[in-house]
Amino acid sequence: MSRQAAVVGVGQTQHASRRADVSIAGLVREAVDRALLDAGLEHRDIDAVVVGKAPDMLEGVMQPEQFLAGALGAHLKPLIRVHTAGSVGASTALAAVTHVRTGLFERVLAVAFEKQSEGNAMWALSPNLPFTQPLVAGAGGYFAPYVRAYMARTKCPPHIGPMTAVNARQNGGRNEYAHLREPMTLDDVMNSPVLWDPIRYGETCPSSDGACALVIASEEAALRGPRRPAWIRSGASYAEAMWVPGRDQVSPRAGKICAKAVYEGAGITNPWKEIDTAEIYVPFAWFEAMWLENLGFCDPGEGWKIIDRGEQRMGAHLPINPSGGVLCSNPIGASGMLRLGEAALQVMGRAGAHQVDGAKTALGHAYGGGSQYFAMWIVSNER
Amino acid sequence: MSTSGPPKEPVKYVEKQLHLPYCYVAGDYKVRYLAALKDKTILGSKCSRTGKVFVPPIVASPESFAPCDELIPVADRGVVTTFCIVNIPVIGRSIELPYVAASVALDGADISIYALIQECAPADVRMGMRVEAVWKPDGERQGSHEDIIHFRPTGEPDAPLASFMHRL
Amino acid sequence: MIGRFLAGLKEDKRIWGQRVAGQGVVVPPVGYSETDGSAGGDWVEVKPTGVVTAVARVHRPIPHLHPCAEPFAFVLVKLDGADTALAHVVRDHLEQLRIGSRVEAVWAPDAERHGSIRDIACFRVIS
Amino acid sequence: MPKLRNVAVVGFAQAPIVARDEHRIATEMLYEQVRAALAQCGVEREAIDYQAAGSADYLDGRPFGFVAALDVMGSWPAKADLHLEMDASFAAYYAWLRIQTGDSDTALVCGYGKTSEGEPERVLNLQLDPYYQAAIGLDPTSTAALQASAWMARTGATDRDLAALAARRRAAGARNPDAQLHDPASAEDLAQTPWAVEPLRRGYLPPVGESAVCLVLAAEGKAEKMCDRPAWIRGVDQRIELQTLGGRDLSRSAGAKLATERALAMAGLARAAEVDVVELCATTPAEECILCEAMGLDAAGARPAINPSGGPLAGNPLMMTGLIRLGEAFRQLAGRADGHGVAGARRAIAHGAQGHCLQHNVVWVLGDERRWT
Known part of the structure; x- marks a missing residue:
C-alpha cells in the first residue's frame, strides 16, 4: 500500500496581472497543455482530474471546475475540486498523489488556477463577516500583526523583509514565467509605501492571473515516461482550528506538525x-524568515539571521524560492501548486535559468487560512 | 455557407454584476452577546473542561472540543497584543485612513478580538498598550458590534511583552 | 473563440459554430471539444433557425435573474447546421411552443448588441 | 484491480433537515453532529486520524466559510485534512481513497451549510459557464425542468407519472424523522400544485432545506470495534460530465451509468437490481427516473427499495444531500433506519450528485459483509 508516485509533467502559464488574451478555460488549458506535452501524454491518458483554486468569489463563478470539466478533458472521468484557502494548490497536488497511491489510477492531472483580474481580490479577501466589525483589509491586513509580533519577538533588524524581497526579485528575473521580473534595490523597497504597517508595498506579492498543472503518475507509468521524473518521497496536509487560546500564528503548530x-x-x-x-x-x-523557523531549518528566532547572512540565496547553502516565489507571481489558487511544481523541476534538473546546481532533494510548501492550513511535499531525483 | 469565420477582432469581456442577497442567522450565543452590548457588557463563553473564556462566545472550545455552556462577562478593557496600521482602502469600507486594527486581549478572556484603536496617533500605538472600549451613549446602543465605537488608550502602564506574547 | 463568436453576433448578426472532435459542429463554441479536451477546429456558420429539444416554462420569473419579467420559456435549440443545442429563451406565442417546434433567432437592435449571448434577444416559434 | 482495503461506514449523525434553523449557525449545527457521530462509535476525537469536509463558499455567502468548520471538527492539534468545494459525498469518496493509501485508518466526513441564508436559485446560476448559460439567467429549477422535458419527450412519461413518484417519496419521508417534509401527499394533491417551472410542479420539488452531517469511515480492524454492524464499502466510482446542457443527452445520465457499472464491477455484482436498498440523490422525480434507467433499476418497483428515507424529494440540504444518501444506506444495513427500515437489507447502493442536471455522480455499493479477503 505504500506505492510510490512521481511528477512526470509540469506546466505553468505566463503569469501576469491581467491575462486578457485568454478566458478562464484558456488560461487553465495553457498550463494543462504544457504539462501534458512535458509528460508526453494526451488527455486520453489521464485517469482522473483534481482541480484546486481559492475562493470562487475571486472570479464570480461558483465551482468553476463544473463548467471547466470539458476544457480539462475530464468528461466521464473522476474529478474532485479542492479548496483549502491559500494552500489549495499544494493540497490539490497532494490529493492527486493520493489518487495514484491507491493503485486505482495510473496518471492523474492536478490543476490549479486563479484569474484574479476577473474580480476584485481585495474585496474577495476582506470578508465582511456578519455581526463583526469589518477591519481586516485583505490578506496583508490579516498577516501584518503577526509580522509585527515576529519582529518584536526576535528583535530582528528592519532590513530583513526588504532584503528578502530584493532577493526574490533577483530570482524571479531568471524565471521566464514570473509576473514581476524587474530588479529592485533595498532602497526601492525601504522607500515604497507602507500598506499595512509594518508591511511595505515592496514586500508584498502581486495579484496575478495564472495556472499550474502537474501530471502525477504511478511508479510504473513514471518509469515508462520520456523524462526523468521527480519522485515524491513524502507529502502531507494538515489543518488546525482558529480560536485556540494561545495559538501561535507566528510559528503555527500545524506547520511544525506537517x-x-x-x-x-x-x-x-x-x-x-x-x-x-x-x-x-x-x-x-517577512514570512520567509518566519517559515524558515517554522519548517525547522533553524532554531526559533534564528530565521532572520539566515537571510541576513544570505544563506538562502542562489548559489548559497539553501536557495529558497529560486523561482522568485509568491513575491513575484501570485495567482492565489495556483501559487501552492507552483511551489510544489518548482520543487519538482529543481530535482528533475529542468528549472532552466533558475536551476539550483545539483539539487537532489527539494521541499515544496504552502499555507493558507489564518496560518491554519499547511501542505508540503519532499521530492527527489531518486526513488 | 461561409467558412471564413466570425470577425477577427473578438469581444474582449463579458461583464456581470452579481447581486446576491444573504440573510444571516446570528445564533443564540451571538444573539445574547449582541443584546448584552446594549448594557455595555461584553459576554464570553466558558469552556466546560478548561475554564478558558472565548469572546465573542462560541459553543465549543476548539482546543478541548468540549462545550462552552456558560456565558460570563469579561472586562471592556485589555491589552493590545499586536496590530497593524491600515493605509489602503477596501471597497465598501468607510473607516478613515490610516487606522489601527489591533488584536486586543480583554481582561478575563483567553482569546483576542479585533478592534479599532482611536483617540491617539497610529504611530503611538504599541504592543502592550492598555486600551478600553468607547461605547455609544445610553439610548443609542442597538445591540450590535457598532455599540463599541472603538477602543482608546487608558493611560495605564503598558503590559510587559512576556505577559501577552503567548496569546496574540 | 468565445470572443469571436460574440463579435459575430454583435457585428454581423451571424451565428458561428466550430467543428470539434467527438462533438461535430458545436454552437455556441468554446474552442475545444468538451468530450475529449482536444483543441477546436474550423469555423462553420449555422442558420439562425433550428429545432427545440427541451422546454422549461417559467410562469413566475425571478427578478434580476431571469431575462424578462413576463412568463417565458427557457429552451434548448439545435440550430440548423449544428450538432449541439444552444440554451436560450422564447418569449412569445408560448402556447405554440413544444419540443420539436421550429424557431428562429430574434436579434436585439443594433444599439443593444454588446457582444453577449443576449445579442440574440430571444427565439420565436415559426411553425 | 489493485489490492484494496475493506473500509466501512461506522457512524452517521445528521441534524433533522429544516427550512431554517433560527438558533444556530452552520458550525454550531455541525458541532453537535460531530459529537454524536463519535459517540455512536464510542471513541474520542483523537481516535480519528483523517478529516474531510464538503461545503461551498457561495452558499455561505463569504469566502473561506469552511475554515470556521475546523473549529468544531476537533482540529486541535492539527489534523490531516482536506476540504472539497463539493457535495460532501465527494469528501467521503476522497476520505475512502485516503484510507486506501494506508496513510489513514479512520476518517470524519462532514457536510454543512445554511442554504436558507442565501437564495439558491440565484447562487446556483453561478455554477453555469459565465458566457452562455449563466448569462441567460438559468437557475437550477429551470435546468431541471429542461432535463425533465427532454426525458418526458423521449419516454412518453406524463405529469401523472411525476406526481405518482413524488407522492411515494413523500409517503416514505413521513416515516423518516430526519426528513424535512413529514406530511404525506397524494399524487392527486401534488398534481394540483402550481408549476415551479413547467413541467415541474412545486409539489414535486423539495423546499429549501438545511442540515449538518457527520459520517465516520473506518478500515477493517478498527471498523468492527467502532460499530457492531459496519456497512462495508464494496465498490465506489465517480464521474463528471461536460456541463453544457445542449452538449449532452439531457434525458440520460451517462455519468451515473458509467459510475454504476464501475462501482458494481468493483463490488463483484452484475446488476444494480441485486441490492436491497438504493438511495438516490435525485432532486426531481424526473432525475430519479433518469438515474434508475442509467442504473438499470425499476423506479416503481418494490425491490430494491428506492429512497425509503424519502430521498431528496423530502429534504435537500445542498452540499450534504449526497452524503446523507450514504448515511442512509449505512442506517439500512446497520439496522438503524427504524421507521423507514427495509427488512432484511444486506446490500445497498448510495448515490451522490452535484451540478446542474446530474452533471457529476458518485455511486457507492455497500454490503453487510467484507468485499476483500
Whole structure:
C-alpha cells in the first residue's frame, strides 16, 4: 500500500496581472497543455482530474471546475475540486498523489488556477463577516500583526523583509514565467509605501492571473515516461482550528506538525543539511524568515539571521524560492501548486535559468487560512 | 455557407454584476452577546473542561472540543497584543485612513478580538498598550458590534511583552 | 473563440459554430471539444433557425435573474447546421411552443448588441 | 484491480433537515453532529486520524466559510485534512481513497451549510459557464425542468407519472424523522400544485432545506470495534460530465451509468437490481427516473427499495444531500433506519450528485459483509 508516485509533467502559464488574451478555460488549458506535452501524454491518458483554486468569489463563478470539466478533458472521468484557502494548490497536488497511491489510477492531472483580474481580490479577501466589525483589509491586513509580533519577538533588524524581497526579485528575473521580473534595490523597497504597517508595498506579492498543472503518475507509468521524473518521497496536509487560546500564528503548530510528517516520510532528520532547495509560500517578505523557523531549518528566532547572512540565496547553502516565489507571481489558487511544481523541476534538473546546481532533494510548501492550513511535499531525483 | 469565420477582432469581456442577497442567522450565543452590548457588557463563553473564556462566545472550545455552556462577562478593557496600521482602502469600507486594527486581549478572556484603536496617533500605538472600549451613549446602543465605537488608550502602564506574547 | 463568436453576433448578426472532435459542429463554441479536451477546429456558420429539444416554462420569473419579467420559456435549440443545442429563451406565442417546434433567432437592435449571448434577444416559434 | 482495503461506514449523525434553523449557525449545527457521530462509535476525537469536509463558499455567502468548520471538527492539534468545494459525498469518496493509501485508518466526513441564508436559485446560476448559460439567467429549477422535458419527450412519461413518484417519496419521508417534509401527499394533491417551472410542479420539488452531517469511515480492524454492524464499502466510482446542457443527452445520465457499472464491477455484482436498498440523490422525480434507467433499476418497483428515507424529494440540504444518501444506506444495513427500515437489507447502493442536471455522480455499493479477503 505504500506505492510510490512521481511528477512526470509540469506546466505553468505566463503569469501576469491581467491575462486578457485568454478566458478562464484558456488560461487553465495553457498550463494543462504544457504539462501534458512535458509528460508526453494526451488527455486520453489521464485517469482522473483534481482541480484546486481559492475562493470562487475571486472570479464570480461558483465551482468553476463544473463548467471547466470539458476544457480539462475530464468528461466521464473522476474529478474532485479542492479548496483549502491559500494552500489549495499544494493540497490539490497532494490529493492527486493520493489518487495514484491507491493503485486505482495510473496518471492523474492536478490543476490549479486563479484569474484574479476577473474580480476584485481585495474585496474577495476582506470578508465582511456578519455581526463583526469589518477591519481586516485583505490578506496583508490579516498577516501584518503577526509580522509585527515576529519582529518584536526576535528583535530582528528592519532590513530583513526588504532584503528578502530584493532577493526574490533577483530570482524571479531568471524565471521566464514570473509576473514581476524587474530588479529592485533595498532602497526601492525601504522607500515604497507602507500598506499595512509594518508591511511595505515592496514586500508584498502581486495579484496575478495564472495556472499550474502537474501530471502525477504511478511508479510504473513514471518509469515508462520520456523524462526523468521527480519522485515524491513524502507529502502531507494538515489543518488546525482558529480560536485556540494561545495559538501561535507566528510559528503555527500545524506547520511544525506537517513539516515533521514530511521529513519523517522522506527519512530526513536534518532538513538544513539534507534539503538542497525549497520553494516556500511567502506572500509577504517577512514570512520567509518566519517559515524558515517554522519548517525547522533553524532554531526559533534564528530565521532572520539566515537571510541576513544570505544563506538562502542562489548559489548559497539553501536557495529558497529560486523561482522568485509568491513575491513575484501570485495567482492565489495556483501559487501552492507552483511551489510544489518548482520543487519538482529543481530535482528533475529542468528549472532552466533558475536551476539550483545539483539539487537532489527539494521541499515544496504552502499555507493558507489564518496560518491554519499547511501542505508540503519532499521530492527527489531518486526513488 | 461561409467558412471564413466570425470577425477577427473578438469581444474582449463579458461583464456581470452579481447581486446576491444573504440573510444571516446570528445564533443564540451571538444573539445574547449582541443584546448584552446594549448594557455595555461584553459576554464570553466558558469552556466546560478548561475554564478558558472565548469572546465573542462560541459553543465549543476548539482546543478541548468540549462545550462552552456558560456565558460570563469579561472586562471592556485589555491589552493590545499586536496590530497593524491600515493605509489602503477596501471597497465598501468607510473607516478613515490610516487606522489601527489591533488584536486586543480583554481582561478575563483567553482569546483576542479585533478592534479599532482611536483617540491617539497610529504611530503611538504599541504592543502592550492598555486600551478600553468607547461605547455609544445610553439610548443609542442597538445591540450590535457598532455599540463599541472603538477602543482608546487608558493611560495605564503598558503590559510587559512576556505577559501577552503567548496569546496574540 | 468565445470572443469571436460574440463579435459575430454583435457585428454581423451571424451565428458561428466550430467543428470539434467527438462533438461535430458545436454552437455556441468554446474552442475545444468538451468530450475529449482536444483543441477546436474550423469555423462553420449555422442558420439562425433550428429545432427545440427541451422546454422549461417559467410562469413566475425571478427578478434580476431571469431575462424578462413576463412568463417565458427557457429552451434548448439545435440550430440548423449544428450538432449541439444552444440554451436560450422564447418569449412569445408560448402556447405554440413544444419540443420539436421550429424557431428562429430574434436579434436585439443594433444599439443593444454588446457582444453577449443576449445579442440574440430571444427565439420565436415559426411553425 | 489493485489490492484494496475493506473500509466501512461506522457512524452517521445528521441534524433533522429544516427550512431554517433560527438558533444556530452552520458550525454550531455541525458541532453537535460531530459529537454524536463519535459517540455512536464510542471513541474520542483523537481516535480519528483523517478529516474531510464538503461545503461551498457561495452558499455561505463569504469566502473561506469552511475554515470556521475546523473549529468544531476537533482540529486541535492539527489534523490531516482536506476540504472539497463539493457535495460532501465527494469528501467521503476522497476520505475512502485516503484510507486506501494506508496513510489513514479512520476518517470524519462532514457536510454543512445554511442554504436558507442565501437564495439558491440565484447562487446556483453561478455554477453555469459565465458566457452562455449563466448569462441567460438559468437557475437550477429551470435546468431541471429542461432535463425533465427532454426525458418526458423521449419516454412518453406524463405529469401523472411525476406526481405518482413524488407522492411515494413523500409517503416514505413521513416515516423518516430526519426528513424535512413529514406530511404525506397524494399524487392527486401534488398534481394540483402550481408549476415551479413547467413541467415541474412545486409539489414535486423539495423546499429549501438545511442540515449538518457527520459520517465516520473506518478500515477493517478498527471498523468492527467502532460499530457492531459496519456497512462495508464494496465498490465506489465517480464521474463528471461536460456541463453544457445542449452538449449532452439531457434525458440520460451517462455519468451515473458509467459510475454504476464501475462501482458494481468493483463490488463483484452484475446488476444494480441485486441490492436491497438504493438511495438516490435525485432532486426531481424526473432525475430519479433518469438515474434508475442509467442504473438499470425499476423506479416503481418494490425491490430494491428506492429512497425509503424519502430521498431528496423530502429534504435537500445542498452540499450534504449526497452524503446523507450514504448515511442512509449505512442506517439500512446497520439496522438503524427504524421507521423507514427495509427488512432484511444486506446490500445497498448510495448515490451522490452535484451540478446542474446530474452533471457529476458518485455511486457507492455497500454490503453487510467484507468485499476483500
